[in-house]
Amino acid sequence: MRVGYVYNAKPSARQEIRASSSTLAPEEGEEPPSPAGIGLAEDVWAEWDDAETILGVANALATRHEVSLIEATGNFTARLASCSPDIVFNMAEGTFGASREAQVPAILEMLGIPYAGSDPLTLALCLDKAWTKVLLQHHGVPTAPFVVVDDASGLDGADAVPLPALVKPLYEGSSKGIRDDHLVHDRESLRRVVMRTLETYRQPVLVEEFLxxxxxxxxxxxxxxxxxxxxxxxxxxxxxxxxxxxxxxxxxxxxxxxxxxxxxxxxxxxxxxxxxxxxxxxxxxxxxxxxxxxxxxxxxxxxxxxxxxxxxxxxxxxxxxxxxxxxxxxxxxxxxxxxxxxxxxxxxxxxxxxxxxxxx
Ligand SMILES: Nc1ncnc2c1ncn2[C@@H]1O[C@H](COP(=O)(O)OP(=O)(O)O)[C@@H](O)[C@H]1O
Ligand SMILES: [Mg+2]
CATH class of the missing domain: 3.30.470.20 (ATP-grasp fold, B domain)
Incomplete structure:
Protein backbone atom coordinates (compact mmCIF):
# COMPACT_ATOMS: atom_id res chain seq x y z
CA MET A 1 0.00 0.00 0.00
CA ARG A 2 0.96 3.64 -0.29
CA VAL A 3 1.27 4.76 3.34
CA GLY A 4 1.47 8.40 4.41
CA TYR A 5 3.20 8.61 7.78
CA VAL A 6 2.16 11.82 9.55
CA TYR A 7 4.17 12.94 12.58
CA ASN A 8 5.40 15.93 14.55
CA ALA A 9 9.18 16.12 14.92
CA LYS A 10 11.09 17.92 17.65
CA PRO A 11 12.78 20.95 15.99
CA SER A 12 16.16 19.34 16.69
CA ALA A 13 15.09 16.24 14.67
CA ARG A 14 13.82 17.92 11.52
CA GLN A 15 17.15 18.31 9.76
CA GLU A 16 18.22 14.72 10.38
CA ILE A 17 14.91 13.39 9.04
CA ARG A 18 15.13 15.46 5.88
CA ALA A 19 18.73 14.39 5.35
CA SER A 20 18.09 10.72 6.04
CA SER A 21 17.09 9.20 2.72
CA SER A 22 15.95 10.39 -0.67
CA THR A 23 13.03 7.99 -0.80
CA LEU A 24 11.81 8.69 2.70
CA ALA A 25 12.80 12.26 3.43
CA PRO A 26 10.06 14.89 3.41
CA GLU A 27 10.42 18.01 1.33
CA GLU A 28 11.45 21.26 2.92
CA GLY A 29 8.17 22.72 4.14
CA GLU A 30 7.07 25.50 6.41
CA GLU A 31 7.67 24.95 10.12
CA PRO A 32 4.69 23.86 12.20
CA PRO A 33 3.33 26.49 14.62
CA SER A 34 5.40 26.53 17.80
CA PRO A 35 3.73 25.76 21.13
CA ALA A 36 6.56 27.71 22.87
CA GLY A 37 5.22 29.84 25.72
CA ILE A 38 3.03 27.09 27.17
CA GLY A 39 4.80 25.11 29.86
CA LEU A 40 8.47 25.30 30.74
CA ALA A 41 11.23 25.94 28.24
CA GLU A 42 12.59 22.43 28.80
CA ASP A 43 9.31 20.59 28.31
CA VAL A 44 7.75 22.40 25.34
CA TRP A 45 8.74 19.73 22.80
CA ALA A 46 8.54 16.68 25.08
CA GLU A 47 5.62 15.05 23.25
CA TRP A 48 6.98 15.42 19.73
CA ASP A 49 9.06 12.59 18.37
CA ASP A 50 12.81 12.48 17.81
CA ALA A 51 14.52 11.47 14.56
CA GLU A 52 15.27 7.94 15.77
CA THR A 53 11.60 7.22 16.45
CA ILE A 54 10.30 8.83 13.26
CA LEU A 55 12.82 7.02 11.08
CA GLY A 56 12.30 3.80 13.06
CA VAL A 57 8.55 3.86 12.37
CA ALA A 58 9.09 4.88 8.74
CA ASN A 59 11.57 2.05 8.19
CA ALA A 60 9.20 -0.44 9.82
CA LEU A 61 6.38 0.61 7.50
CA ALA A 62 8.77 0.58 4.52
CA THR A 63 9.56 -3.12 5.02
CA ARG A 64 6.16 -3.81 3.43
CA HIS A 65 4.82 -0.57 2.00
CA GLU A 66 5.66 2.48 -0.05
CA VAL A 67 6.06 5.20 2.59
CA SER A 68 5.93 8.99 2.38
CA LEU A 69 6.94 10.99 5.43
CA ILE A 70 4.58 13.87 6.05
CA GLU A 71 5.38 16.30 8.83
CA ALA A 72 2.21 17.82 10.32
CA THR A 73 3.09 21.37 9.34
CA GLY A 74 0.50 23.89 8.21
CA ASN A 75 0.87 22.73 4.60
CA PHE A 76 0.72 19.00 5.17
CA THR A 77 -2.45 18.74 3.08
CA ALA A 78 -0.48 19.70 -0.04
CA ARG A 79 2.01 16.90 0.61
CA LEU A 80 -0.83 14.48 1.32
CA ALA A 81 -2.35 15.33 -2.03
CA SER A 82 0.96 14.81 -3.82
CA CYS A 83 1.50 11.29 -2.47
CA SER A 84 -2.20 10.25 -2.42
CA PRO A 85 -1.83 7.54 0.25
CA ASP A 86 -4.13 4.53 0.50
CA ILE A 87 -3.92 4.96 4.26
CA VAL A 88 -2.23 7.28 6.77
CA PHE A 89 -0.26 6.06 9.77
CA ASN A 90 -0.98 8.89 12.20
CA MET A 91 1.36 9.74 15.05
CA ALA A 92 0.97 13.54 14.98
CA GLU A 93 0.63 15.06 18.44
CA GLY A 94 -0.62 18.39 17.06
CA THR A 95 0.27 21.83 18.30
CA PHE A 96 -2.06 23.72 20.64
CA GLY A 97 -4.84 23.04 23.07
CA ALA A 98 -6.97 20.16 24.25
CA SER A 99 -7.97 19.13 20.72
CA ARG A 100 -4.45 19.11 19.27
CA GLU A 101 -4.23 15.34 18.81
CA ALA A 102 -7.55 15.44 16.96
CA GLN A 103 -6.39 17.98 14.37
CA VAL A 104 -4.74 15.65 11.85
CA PRO A 105 -7.41 12.89 11.93
CA ALA A 106 -10.16 15.53 11.64
CA ILE A 107 -8.55 16.84 8.44
CA LEU A 108 -8.08 13.28 7.13
CA GLU A 109 -11.77 12.58 7.72
CA MET A 110 -12.69 15.79 5.94
CA LEU A 111 -10.56 14.71 2.96
CA GLY A 112 -11.87 11.13 3.05
CA ILE A 113 -8.43 9.61 3.67
CA PRO A 114 -8.41 6.41 5.80
CA TYR A 115 -6.01 6.42 8.75
CA ALA A 116 -4.75 4.20 11.55
CA GLY A 117 -5.66 4.93 15.14
CA SER A 118 -8.50 6.46 17.08
CA ASP A 119 -10.84 9.10 15.70
CA PRO A 120 -10.73 12.83 16.57
CA LEU A 121 -13.43 12.53 19.22
CA THR A 122 -11.54 9.81 21.12
CA LEU A 123 -8.18 11.56 20.74
CA ALA A 124 -9.56 14.80 22.18
CA LEU A 125 -11.43 12.98 24.96
CA CYS A 126 -8.36 11.04 26.03
CA LEU A 127 -6.11 14.09 26.05
CA ASP A 128 -8.52 15.72 28.52
CA LYS A 129 -7.94 13.58 31.60
CA ALA A 130 -11.15 14.73 33.30
CA TRP A 131 -13.42 13.85 30.38
CA THR A 132 -11.71 10.48 30.22
CA LYS A 133 -12.49 9.89 33.89
CA VAL A 134 -16.12 11.04 33.58
CA LEU A 135 -16.68 8.54 30.78
CA LEU A 136 -14.90 5.75 32.61
CA GLN A 137 -16.97 6.42 35.74
CA HIS A 138 -20.14 6.29 33.65
CA HIS A 139 -19.09 2.85 32.41
CA GLY A 140 -18.20 1.59 35.89
CA VAL A 141 -14.42 1.57 35.33
CA PRO A 142 -12.68 2.54 38.60
CA THR A 143 -10.82 5.88 38.52
CA ALA A 144 -9.67 8.12 41.38
CA PRO A 145 -11.90 10.91 42.80
CA PHE A 146 -10.99 14.29 41.28
CA VAL A 147 -11.81 17.97 40.90
CA VAL A 148 -10.96 20.28 37.99
CA VAL A 149 -9.74 23.76 38.96
CA ASP A 150 -10.26 26.25 36.11
CA ASP A 151 -8.76 29.28 37.84
CA ALA A 152 -7.95 30.68 41.30
CA SER A 153 -11.67 31.00 42.13
CA GLY A 154 -11.96 27.22 41.96
CA LEU A 155 -9.28 26.52 44.58
CA ASP A 156 -11.75 25.91 47.42
CA GLY A 157 -13.38 23.17 45.36
CA ALA A 158 -10.13 21.19 45.45
CA ASP A 159 -10.61 20.69 49.20
CA ALA A 160 -13.11 17.97 48.28
CA VAL A 161 -10.24 15.76 47.11
CA PRO A 162 -8.76 13.59 49.89
CA LEU A 163 -5.03 13.98 50.63
CA PRO A 164 -2.47 13.06 49.55
CA ALA A 165 -3.38 14.29 46.09
CA LEU A 166 -1.72 14.63 42.72
CA VAL A 167 -1.82 17.91 40.79
CA LYS A 168 -1.55 17.74 36.99
CA PRO A 169 -2.27 19.94 34.00
CA LEU A 170 -5.55 18.77 32.46
CA TYR A 171 -4.31 18.03 28.96
CA GLU A 172 -0.60 17.34 28.79
CA GLY A 173 1.37 14.10 28.44
CA SER A 174 4.92 12.76 28.78
CA SER A 175 4.83 13.74 32.48
CA LYS A 176 4.77 17.45 31.54
CA GLY A 177 3.68 19.46 34.58
CA ILE A 178 3.89 16.41 36.88
CA ARG A 179 7.02 17.13 38.90
CA ASP A 180 8.05 15.15 41.94
CA ASP A 181 6.52 17.86 44.19
CA HIS A 182 3.10 17.57 42.51
CA LEU A 183 2.27 14.89 45.04
CA VAL A 184 0.96 17.06 47.88
CA HIS A 185 0.20 16.14 51.47
CA ASP A 186 -1.35 19.36 52.84
CA ARG A 187 -3.83 21.98 51.64
CA GLU A 188 -1.30 24.81 51.51
CA SER A 189 1.04 22.89 49.19
CA LEU A 190 -1.94 21.83 47.11
CA ARG A 191 -2.96 25.46 46.55
CA ARG A 192 0.58 26.54 45.78
CA VAL A 193 1.16 23.77 43.21
CA VAL A 194 -2.27 24.27 41.61
CA MET A 195 -1.61 28.02 41.17
CA ARG A 196 1.85 27.37 39.75
CA THR A 197 0.46 24.77 37.31
CA LEU A 198 -2.39 27.07 36.18
CA GLU A 199 0.10 29.85 35.45
CA THR A 200 2.71 27.67 33.76
CA TYR A 201 0.48 25.49 31.58
CA ARG A 202 -2.36 28.00 30.95
CA GLN A 203 -5.05 25.36 31.18
CA PRO A 204 -7.30 23.90 33.90
CA VAL A 205 -5.67 21.74 36.54
CA LEU A 206 -6.74 18.26 37.64
CA VAL A 207 -6.50 17.48 41.35
CA GLU A 208 -6.79 13.76 41.92
CA GLU A 209 -6.62 11.48 44.94
CA PHE A 210 -3.25 9.73 45.09
CA LEU A 211 -3.49 6.00 44.38
N1 LIG B 1 -4.13 9.57 40.83
C1 LIG B 1 -2.87 9.17 40.82
N2 LIG B 1 -2.37 8.43 41.85
C2 LIG B 1 -1.08 8.01 41.85
N3 LIG B 1 -0.20 8.31 40.89
C3 LIG B 1 -0.64 9.06 39.85
C4 LIG B 1 -1.98 9.51 39.74
N4 LIG B 1 -2.09 10.22 38.60
C5 LIG B 1 -0.86 10.19 38.03
N5 LIG B 1 0.00 9.50 38.78
C6 LIG B 1 1.44 9.29 38.54
O1 LIG B 1 1.92 10.27 37.63
C7 LIG B 1 2.34 9.66 36.41
C8 LIG B 1 1.98 10.53 35.24
O2 LIG B 1 0.59 10.77 35.25
P1 LIG B 1 -0.29 10.62 33.95
O3 LIG B 1 -1.67 11.09 34.26
O4 LIG B 1 -0.14 9.24 33.40
O5 LIG B 1 0.40 11.72 33.01
P2 LIG B 1 1.10 11.66 31.58
O6 LIG B 1 0.00 11.95 30.60
O7 LIG B 1 2.10 12.75 31.61
O8 LIG B 1 1.67 10.27 31.41
C9 LIG B 1 1.66 8.29 36.41
O9 LIG B 1 2.38 7.38 35.62
C10 LIG B 1 1.67 7.94 37.90
O10 LIG B 1 2.94 7.46 38.31
MG1 LIG C 1 0.71 8.48 31.65
Whole structure:
Protein backbone atom coordinates (compact mmCIF):
# COMPACT_ATOMS: atom_id res chain seq x y z
CA MET A 1 0.00 0.00 0.00
CA ARG A 2 0.96 3.64 -0.29
CA VAL A 3 1.27 4.76 3.34
CA GLY A 4 1.47 8.40 4.41
CA TYR A 5 3.20 8.61 7.78
CA VAL A 6 2.16 11.82 9.55
CA TYR A 7 4.17 12.94 12.58
CA ASN A 8 5.40 15.93 14.55
CA ALA A 9 9.18 16.12 14.92
CA LYS A 10 11.09 17.92 17.65
CA PRO A 11 12.78 20.95 15.99
CA SER A 12 16.16 19.34 16.69
CA ALA A 13 15.09 16.24 14.67
CA ARG A 14 13.82 17.92 11.52
CA GLN A 15 17.15 18.31 9.76
CA GLU A 16 18.22 14.72 10.38
CA ILE A 17 14.91 13.39 9.04
CA ARG A 18 15.13 15.46 5.88
CA ALA A 19 18.73 14.39 5.35
CA SER A 20 18.09 10.72 6.04
CA SER A 21 17.09 9.20 2.72
CA SER A 22 15.95 10.39 -0.67
CA THR A 23 13.03 7.99 -0.80
CA LEU A 24 11.81 8.69 2.70
CA ALA A 25 12.80 12.26 3.43
CA PRO A 26 10.06 14.89 3.41
CA GLU A 27 10.42 18.01 1.33
CA GLU A 28 11.45 21.26 2.92
CA GLY A 29 8.17 22.72 4.14
CA GLU A 30 7.07 25.50 6.41
CA GLU A 31 7.67 24.95 10.12
CA PRO A 32 4.69 23.86 12.20
CA PRO A 33 3.33 26.49 14.62
CA SER A 34 5.40 26.53 17.80
CA PRO A 35 3.73 25.76 21.13
CA ALA A 36 6.56 27.71 22.87
CA GLY A 37 5.22 29.84 25.72
CA ILE A 38 3.03 27.09 27.17
CA GLY A 39 4.80 25.11 29.86
CA LEU A 40 8.47 25.30 30.74
CA ALA A 41 11.23 25.94 28.24
CA GLU A 42 12.59 22.43 28.80
CA ASP A 43 9.31 20.59 28.31
CA VAL A 44 7.75 22.40 25.34
CA TRP A 45 8.74 19.73 22.80
CA ALA A 46 8.54 16.68 25.08
CA GLU A 47 5.62 15.05 23.25
CA TRP A 48 6.98 15.42 19.73
CA ASP A 49 9.06 12.59 18.37
CA ASP A 50 12.81 12.48 17.81
CA ALA A 51 14.52 11.47 14.56
CA GLU A 52 15.27 7.94 15.77
CA THR A 53 11.60 7.22 16.45
CA ILE A 54 10.30 8.83 13.26
CA LEU A 55 12.82 7.02 11.08
CA GLY A 56 12.30 3.80 13.06
CA VAL A 57 8.55 3.86 12.37
CA ALA A 58 9.09 4.88 8.74
CA ASN A 59 11.57 2.05 8.19
CA ALA A 60 9.20 -0.44 9.82
CA LEU A 61 6.38 0.61 7.50
CA ALA A 62 8.77 0.58 4.52
CA THR A 63 9.56 -3.12 5.02
CA ARG A 64 6.16 -3.81 3.43
CA HIS A 65 4.82 -0.57 2.00
CA GLU A 66 5.66 2.48 -0.05
CA VAL A 67 6.06 5.20 2.59
CA SER A 68 5.93 8.99 2.38
CA LEU A 69 6.94 10.99 5.43
CA ILE A 70 4.58 13.87 6.05
CA GLU A 71 5.38 16.30 8.83
CA ALA A 72 2.21 17.82 10.32
CA THR A 73 3.09 21.37 9.34
CA GLY A 74 0.50 23.89 8.21
CA ASN A 75 0.87 22.73 4.60
CA PHE A 76 0.72 19.00 5.17
CA THR A 77 -2.45 18.74 3.08
CA ALA A 78 -0.48 19.70 -0.04
CA ARG A 79 2.01 16.90 0.61
CA LEU A 80 -0.83 14.48 1.32
CA ALA A 81 -2.35 15.33 -2.03
CA SER A 82 0.96 14.81 -3.82
CA CYS A 83 1.50 11.29 -2.47
CA SER A 84 -2.20 10.25 -2.42
CA PRO A 85 -1.83 7.54 0.25
CA ASP A 86 -4.13 4.53 0.50
CA ILE A 87 -3.92 4.96 4.26
CA VAL A 88 -2.23 7.28 6.77
CA PHE A 89 -0.26 6.06 9.77
CA ASN A 90 -0.98 8.89 12.20
CA MET A 91 1.36 9.74 15.05
CA ALA A 92 0.97 13.54 14.98
CA GLU A 93 0.63 15.06 18.44
CA GLY A 94 -0.62 18.39 17.06
CA THR A 95 0.27 21.83 18.30
CA PHE A 96 -2.06 23.72 20.64
CA GLY A 97 -4.84 23.04 23.07
CA ALA A 98 -6.97 20.16 24.25
CA SER A 99 -7.97 19.13 20.72
CA ARG A 100 -4.45 19.11 19.27
CA GLU A 101 -4.23 15.34 18.81
CA ALA A 102 -7.55 15.44 16.96
CA GLN A 103 -6.39 17.98 14.37
CA VAL A 104 -4.74 15.65 11.85
CA PRO A 105 -7.41 12.89 11.93
CA ALA A 106 -10.16 15.53 11.64
CA ILE A 107 -8.55 16.84 8.44
CA LEU A 108 -8.08 13.28 7.13
CA GLU A 109 -11.77 12.58 7.72
CA MET A 110 -12.69 15.79 5.94
CA LEU A 111 -10.56 14.71 2.96
CA GLY A 112 -11.87 11.13 3.05
CA ILE A 113 -8.43 9.61 3.67
CA PRO A 114 -8.41 6.41 5.80
CA TYR A 115 -6.01 6.42 8.75
CA ALA A 116 -4.75 4.20 11.55
CA GLY A 117 -5.66 4.93 15.14
CA SER A 118 -8.50 6.46 17.08
CA ASP A 119 -10.84 9.10 15.70
CA PRO A 120 -10.73 12.83 16.57
CA LEU A 121 -13.43 12.53 19.22
CA THR A 122 -11.54 9.81 21.12
CA LEU A 123 -8.18 11.56 20.74
CA ALA A 124 -9.56 14.80 22.18
CA LEU A 125 -11.43 12.98 24.96
CA CYS A 126 -8.36 11.04 26.03
CA LEU A 127 -6.11 14.09 26.05
CA ASP A 128 -8.52 15.72 28.52
CA LYS A 129 -7.94 13.58 31.60
CA ALA A 130 -11.15 14.73 33.30
CA TRP A 131 -13.42 13.85 30.38
CA THR A 132 -11.71 10.48 30.22
CA LYS A 133 -12.49 9.89 33.89
CA VAL A 134 -16.12 11.04 33.58
CA LEU A 135 -16.68 8.54 30.78
CA LEU A 136 -14.90 5.75 32.61
CA GLN A 137 -16.97 6.42 35.74
CA HIS A 138 -20.14 6.29 33.65
CA HIS A 139 -19.09 2.85 32.41
CA GLY A 140 -18.20 1.59 35.89
CA VAL A 141 -14.42 1.57 35.33
CA PRO A 142 -12.68 2.54 38.60
CA THR A 143 -10.82 5.88 38.52
CA ALA A 144 -9.67 8.12 41.38
CA PRO A 145 -11.90 10.91 42.80
CA PHE A 146 -10.99 14.29 41.28
CA VAL A 147 -11.81 17.97 40.90
CA VAL A 148 -10.96 20.28 37.99
CA VAL A 149 -9.74 23.76 38.96
CA ASP A 150 -10.26 26.25 36.11
CA ASP A 151 -8.76 29.28 37.84
CA ALA A 152 -7.95 30.68 41.30
CA SER A 153 -11.67 31.00 42.13
CA GLY A 154 -11.96 27.22 41.96
CA LEU A 155 -9.28 26.52 44.58
CA ASP A 156 -11.75 25.91 47.42
CA GLY A 157 -13.38 23.17 45.36
CA ALA A 158 -10.13 21.19 45.45
CA ASP A 159 -10.61 20.69 49.20
CA ALA A 160 -13.11 17.97 48.28
CA VAL A 161 -10.24 15.76 47.11
CA PRO A 162 -8.76 13.59 49.89
CA LEU A 163 -5.03 13.98 50.63
CA PRO A 164 -2.47 13.06 49.55
CA ALA A 165 -3.38 14.29 46.09
CA LEU A 166 -1.72 14.63 42.72
CA VAL A 167 -1.82 17.91 40.79
CA LYS A 168 -1.55 17.74 36.99
CA PRO A 169 -2.27 19.94 34.00
CA LEU A 170 -5.55 18.77 32.46
CA TYR A 171 -4.31 18.03 28.96
CA GLU A 172 -0.60 17.34 28.79
CA GLY A 173 1.37 14.10 28.44
CA SER A 174 4.92 12.76 28.78
CA SER A 175 4.83 13.74 32.48
CA LYS A 176 4.77 17.45 31.54
CA GLY A 177 3.68 19.46 34.58
CA ILE A 178 3.89 16.41 36.88
CA ARG A 179 7.02 17.13 38.90
CA ASP A 180 8.05 15.15 41.94
CA ASP A 181 6.52 17.86 44.19
CA HIS A 182 3.10 17.57 42.51
CA LEU A 183 2.27 14.89 45.04
CA VAL A 184 0.96 17.06 47.88
CA HIS A 185 0.20 16.14 51.47
CA ASP A 186 -1.35 19.36 52.84
CA ARG A 187 -3.83 21.98 51.64
CA GLU A 188 -1.30 24.81 51.51
CA SER A 189 1.04 22.89 49.19
CA LEU A 190 -1.94 21.83 47.11
CA ARG A 191 -2.96 25.46 46.55
CA ARG A 192 0.58 26.54 45.78
CA VAL A 193 1.16 23.77 43.21
CA VAL A 194 -2.27 24.27 41.61
CA MET A 195 -1.61 28.02 41.17
CA ARG A 196 1.85 27.37 39.75
CA THR A 197 0.46 24.77 37.31
CA LEU A 198 -2.39 27.07 36.18
CA GLU A 199 0.10 29.85 35.45
CA THR A 200 2.71 27.67 33.76
CA TYR A 201 0.48 25.49 31.58
CA ARG A 202 -2.36 28.00 30.95
CA GLN A 203 -5.05 25.36 31.18
CA PRO A 204 -7.30 23.90 33.90
CA VAL A 205 -5.67 21.74 36.54
CA LEU A 206 -6.74 18.26 37.64
CA VAL A 207 -6.50 17.48 41.35
CA GLU A 208 -6.79 13.76 41.92
CA GLU A 209 -6.62 11.48 44.94
CA PHE A 210 -3.25 9.73 45.09
CA LEU A 211 -3.49 6.00 44.38
CA UNK A 212 -0.77 4.47 46.54
CA UNK A 213 -0.59 0.94 45.09
CA UNK A 214 1.26 -0.77 42.24
CA UNK A 215 1.29 0.87 38.80
CA UNK A 216 0.99 -0.79 35.39
CA UNK A 217 0.64 0.27 31.82
CA UNK A 218 -1.11 -2.00 29.35
CA UNK A 219 -0.68 -1.73 25.59
CA UNK A 220 -2.98 -3.30 23.01
CA UNK A 221 -3.14 -3.81 19.26
CA UNK A 222 -6.27 -4.61 17.28
CA UNK A 223 -10.03 -4.21 17.46
CA UNK A 224 -13.11 -6.03 18.66
CA UNK A 225 -12.66 -9.78 18.95
CA UNK A 226 -9.15 -9.46 17.49
CA UNK A 227 -7.88 -7.12 20.18
CA UNK A 228 -4.56 -8.29 21.61
CA UNK A 229 -3.68 -7.05 25.09
CA UNK A 230 0.10 -7.11 25.50
CA UNK A 231 1.71 -8.18 28.78
CA UNK A 232 1.37 -5.46 31.46
CA UNK A 233 4.45 -3.38 32.25
CA UNK A 234 4.90 -2.58 35.94
CA UNK A 235 6.65 0.58 37.12
CA UNK A 236 8.87 -0.42 40.02
CA UNK A 237 9.05 2.55 42.38
CA UNK A 238 11.39 0.62 44.67
CA UNK A 239 14.02 1.19 41.96
CA UNK A 240 13.64 5.01 42.14
CA UNK A 241 16.34 7.18 43.75
CA UNK A 242 16.05 7.36 47.55
CA UNK A 243 13.63 10.06 48.70
CA UNK A 244 11.77 10.27 45.38
CA UNK A 245 7.99 10.19 45.42
CA UNK A 246 6.33 7.08 44.02
CA UNK A 247 5.06 8.73 40.86
CA UNK A 248 6.35 8.55 37.29
CA UNK A 249 7.20 12.24 37.40
CA UNK A 250 8.97 14.55 34.94
CA UNK A 251 12.17 13.96 36.87
CA UNK A 252 11.76 10.16 36.66
CA UNK A 253 10.99 10.20 32.95
CA UNK A 254 13.47 12.78 31.72
CA UNK A 255 16.11 13.52 34.36
CA UNK A 256 16.81 10.42 36.44
CA UNK A 257 16.45 8.21 33.37
CA UNK A 258 19.27 8.99 30.93
CA UNK A 259 20.33 7.02 27.83
CA UNK A 260 23.80 6.47 29.32
CA UNK A 261 22.32 5.38 32.69
CA UNK A 262 18.77 4.09 32.15
CA UNK A 263 16.55 3.65 35.22
CA UNK A 264 15.69 -0.02 35.56
CA UNK A 265 12.15 0.62 36.65
CA UNK A 266 10.03 -1.40 34.23
CA UNK A 267 9.12 -5.03 34.76
CA UNK A 268 7.49 -6.78 31.84
CA UNK A 269 5.58 -9.00 32.09
CA UNK A 270 4.60 -7.66 35.52
CA UNK A 271 4.58 -10.30 38.27
CA UNK A 272 0.84 -10.94 38.57
CA UNK A 273 -1.29 -13.89 39.56
CA UNK A 274 -3.71 -15.20 36.93
CA UNK A 275 -6.57 -13.55 38.83
CA UNK A 276 -4.77 -10.18 39.00
CA UNK A 277 -3.93 -10.36 35.31
CA UNK A 278 -7.48 -11.16 34.31
CA UNK A 279 -8.80 -8.29 36.44
CA UNK A 280 -6.42 -5.91 34.63
CA UNK A 281 -7.46 -7.35 31.26
CA UNK A 282 -11.13 -6.84 32.10
CA UNK A 283 -10.56 -3.20 33.03
CA UNK A 284 -8.60 -2.62 29.84
CA UNK A 285 -11.29 -4.17 27.65
CA UNK A 286 -13.95 -2.06 29.40
CA UNK A 287 -11.80 1.05 28.82
CA UNK A 288 -11.33 0.23 25.13
CA UNK A 289 -15.10 -0.08 24.74
CA UNK A 290 -15.97 2.98 26.83
CA UNK A 291 -13.59 5.29 24.95
CA UNK A 292 -13.97 3.56 21.55
CA UNK A 293 -10.20 3.15 21.25
CA UNK A 294 -9.08 1.82 17.88
CA UNK A 295 -6.09 -0.14 16.55
CA UNK A 296 -3.63 0.62 19.39
CA UNK A 297 -3.27 2.54 22.65
CA UNK A 298 -1.69 2.29 26.09
CA UNK A 299 -3.72 2.40 29.28
CA UNK A 300 -2.14 3.64 32.55
CA UNK A 301 -3.47 1.89 35.64
CA UNK A 302 -2.72 2.13 39.34
CA UNK A 303 -4.03 0.21 42.33
CA UNK A 304 -5.64 2.10 45.19
CA UNK A 305 -4.78 1.32 48.81
CA UNK A 306 -7.17 -1.64 48.74
CA UNK A 307 -5.43 -3.13 45.70
CA UNK A 308 -8.24 -2.22 43.27
CA UNK A 309 -6.85 -1.22 39.85
CA UNK A 310 -7.98 2.27 38.75
CA UNK A 311 -7.44 3.75 35.29
CA UNK A 312 -5.31 6.91 35.48
CA UNK A 313 -5.31 7.94 31.82
CA UNK A 314 -5.23 6.59 28.29
CA UNK A 315 -2.70 7.21 25.49
CA UNK A 316 -4.20 6.62 22.03
CA UNK A 317 -0.92 7.90 20.49
CA UNK A 318 1.59 5.91 22.56
CA UNK A 319 5.33 6.56 22.49
CA UNK A 320 7.32 3.99 20.47
CA UNK A 321 11.07 4.48 20.90
CA UNK A 322 12.85 1.84 18.77
CA UNK A 323 15.95 1.43 20.98
CA UNK A 324 15.36 -1.68 23.13
CA UNK A 325 17.54 -0.08 25.84
CA UNK A 326 15.18 2.92 26.08
CA UNK A 327 12.33 2.93 28.59
CA UNK A 328 9.47 2.87 26.09
CA UNK A 329 6.57 0.79 27.38
CA UNK A 330 4.68 -0.06 24.17
CA UNK A 331 7.66 -1.65 22.34
CA UNK A 332 8.76 -3.26 25.62
CA UNK A 333 5.38 -4.95 26.05
CA UNK A 334 5.42 -6.03 22.39
CA UNK A 335 8.90 -7.55 22.80
CA UNK A 336 7.71 -9.46 25.89
CA UNK A 337 4.97 -10.92 23.68
CA UNK A 338 7.56 -11.94 21.08
CA UNK A 339 6.67 -9.10 18.70
CA UNK A 340 9.64 -7.16 17.31
CA UNK A 341 9.54 -3.43 16.56
CA UNK A 342 8.80 -3.62 12.82
CA UNK A 343 6.24 -6.33 13.32
CA UNK A 344 4.55 -4.21 16.04
CA UNK A 345 4.21 -1.14 13.81
CA UNK A 346 2.97 -3.28 10.90
CA UNK A 347 0.45 -4.98 13.20
CA UNK A 348 -1.06 -1.59 14.08
CA UNK A 349 -1.34 -0.72 10.40
CA UNK A 350 -2.84 -4.17 9.68
CA UNK A 351 -5.42 -3.67 12.43
CA UNK A 352 -6.45 -0.39 10.82
CA UNK A 353 -6.49 -1.85 7.27
CA UNK A 354 -8.65 -4.72 8.45
CA UNK A 355 -11.06 -2.40 10.28
CA UNK A 356 -11.31 -0.15 7.24
CA UNK A 357 -11.21 -2.84 4.55
CA UNK A 358 -8.30 -1.00 2.88
CA UNK A 359 -5.53 -2.71 0.90
CA UNK A 360 -7.03 -6.18 0.67
N1 LIG B 1 -4.13 9.57 40.83
C1 LIG B 1 -2.87 9.17 40.82
N2 LIG B 1 -2.37 8.43 41.85
C2 LIG B 1 -1.08 8.01 41.85
N3 LIG B 1 -0.20 8.31 40.89
C3 LIG B 1 -0.64 9.06 39.85
C4 LIG B 1 -1.98 9.51 39.74
N4 LIG B 1 -2.09 10.22 38.60
C5 LIG B 1 -0.86 10.19 38.03
N5 LIG B 1 0.00 9.50 38.78
C6 LIG B 1 1.44 9.29 38.54
O1 LIG B 1 1.92 10.27 37.63
C7 LIG B 1 2.34 9.66 36.41
C8 LIG B 1 1.98 10.53 35.24
O2 LIG B 1 0.59 10.77 35.25
P1 LIG B 1 -0.29 10.62 33.95
O3 LIG B 1 -1.67 11.09 34.26
O4 LIG B 1 -0.14 9.24 33.40
O5 LIG B 1 0.40 11.72 33.01
P2 LIG B 1 1.10 11.66 31.58
O6 LIG B 1 0.00 11.95 30.60
O7 LIG B 1 2.10 12.75 31.61
O8 LIG B 1 1.67 10.27 31.41
C9 LIG B 1 1.66 8.29 36.41
O9 LIG B 1 2.38 7.38 35.62
C10 LIG B 1 1.67 7.94 37.90
O10 LIG B 1 2.94 7.46 38.31
MG1 LIG C 1 0.71 8.48 31.65
Missing amino acids: SGREYTVAFIGNGDDVRLLPPVEIRFDQFPAGANRIYSWEAKWEWDRPEAPLRVFDCPAALSAAERSRLDEICLATIRALRLRDWSRIDIREDRHGVPNVIEVNPLPGVLPDPAANSCFPKAARAAGIGYNEMILAVLDAASKRLGVGR
